[in-house]
Amino acid sequence: VTTPAVERLPFAFRRLGDSPKYVATNQGAAFALLEDREQLCTLIDGDLSDLPEDKRDELLAKNFLAEASDRDARVGLLASRQATLIRQNLVAPSLFLIIPTLRCDHDCVYCQVSRVGVERAGYDLPLTAIDKIIDLIGAVQTPTVKIEFQGGEPLLAAPFIQEFVEKAGERLAGRRFRCREARHN
Amino acid sequence: VNLKKGIECGTVCLPREGVSETVLRKALYWLTEACEWELEEGQGHWQVTLRGGQDGPNSCRAEFDRLLNDFLLRERLDQKTGHLREQITLAALKGLVRDDTGC
Numbered sequence: 001v002t003t004p005a006v007e008r009l010p011f012a013f014r015r016l017g018d019s020p021k022y023v024a025t026n027q028g029a030a031f032a033l034l035e036d037r038e039q040l041c042t043l044i045d046g047d048l049s050d051l052p053e054d055k056r057d058e059l060l061a062k063n064f065l066a067e068a069s070d071r072d073a074r075v076g077l078l079a080s081r082q083a084t085l086i087r088q089n090l091v092a093p094s095l096f097l098i099i100p101t102l103r104c105d106h107d108c109v110y111c112q113v114s115r116v117g118v119e120r121a122g123y124d125l126p127l128t129a130i131d132k133i134i135d136l137i138g139a140v141q142t143p144t145v146k147i148e149f150q151g152g153e154p155l156l157a158a159p160f161i162q163e164f165v166e167k168a169g170e171r172l173a174g175r176r177f178r179c180r181e182a183r184h185n
Numbered sequence: 186v187n188l189k190k191g192i193e194c195g196t197v198c199l200p201r202e203g204v205s206e207t208v209l210r211k212a213l214y215w216l217t218e219a220c221e222w223e224l225e226e227g228q229g230h231w232q233v234t235l236r237g238g239q240d241g242p243n244s245c246r247a248e249f250d251r252l253l254n255d256f257l258l259r260e261r262l263d264q265k266t267g268h269l270r271e272q273i274t275l276a277a278l279k280g281l282v283r284d285d286t287g288c
Contacts, residue, residue, distance in 0.1 A: 010262070010270035015255070027273050044262045075269060079276030086281060109218040 006048050006056065006065040009074060013040060028081035030062040094142045098133065098164070099150050100125045100157035115152050124157055130164050134171050145177040154181045195246060197233045204231060204253070208260050212252035220245035 011026040013034070022034040024043070034040045035055075042050050048065065059065045066074045102123040104115035116123050137145060147168065149161055165179050199209065209231055213222050222245075225232040235245040263270075 008262075008266050010266035010273070013255075013259075015251075027270070027277075041258065044258050044265070075273055076276065079273045079280065082273060082277035083280040086277060090281075 004067045004069070006060065006067055007071060008043070008048070009064055009066055009071075009078070011064050024064060026062070026064055026078065028063050028078045029085055030064070032059055032062055032064055092140060092142045094144055095146045095148065096133075096137055097148050097150050098125075099152065100154055100160040100164075102152040103156050104151055104153040105156065106153060113151070118156065123152070125160060127160060127163060130160070130167055133164070134168055137168075138172060143176060145172065145175055147177060147179045148182055149179070150182045195235060197235065197246070197249070198227070199231045199233065199253075201229055201231060204257070205260065206231075208253070208256045209233070211256045212249060215252050216245065216248060220248065222249075 009026065011024045013022050013024045015022050016033075020036045022037070022040045023031055024034055024040075025031045034043065039051070039055070042048070043059070043064070048056070051059070056065065060067070063074050063078055102114055102116050103118050103120055105118040137147070147164075149157075149164075151157075154161060161179075161181065168177060168179070209224070213224065213233070216222060219237050221236045223234045225234075233249070235249060237245055
């Protein structure tokens, strides 16, 4: 029995911390673990017949690979799944990120977000924005809502957060909602 | 970037033919803040000077090498599959528009 030739479909990858393993993800929201860099290189640039048979089967099943005969069908399937994911996020988001301030009093080495000095003016959301934001969240038809305050350092805008949480408690009554702050260390 | 502070980890010369500016800048962008870098453009090569590092002078170089190799692999993957990624994204967006407008 001859194994049909396979070809690559697009994916993204990153190394898992200090582990030799890599995780690959694709536009259909599937993921696969690659044992080591050699396996990753084979998948990207090598002879695909060198992949272990079970890994090859897994990558085929998750649409990281395609056979020439079914490539177009798999591309269509990935497009359909990606459209579904986008639609879910457009129509019914359940996570809302609010950035009440871009000011920050920390200098974390890992930080990649926009931030300005703690004394800068003009980088805070006004309290008058709270009602409009809650209106927007209230219009989304999801039973559960998670609200996350990010920054900058969100606790520099503690009065905003306090008023927001109090008003949300009143106006989103009947909905399950949870608030958290993404604090910096 | 202030190169007067920190410990020098060495200078890396990379052929411009083998390493695109996009790949190089992506690798440098994702270096930790503990690593300071300076990029110079030479005749036919890039010259990267690295300093600092939280775990000794070689840690910046090791991290830079890893990032650079990963972004080189991503560039190669994109050369092979980028057209399919675009095809999938376009089909997904067209599907959304079709559902929204009924056309």
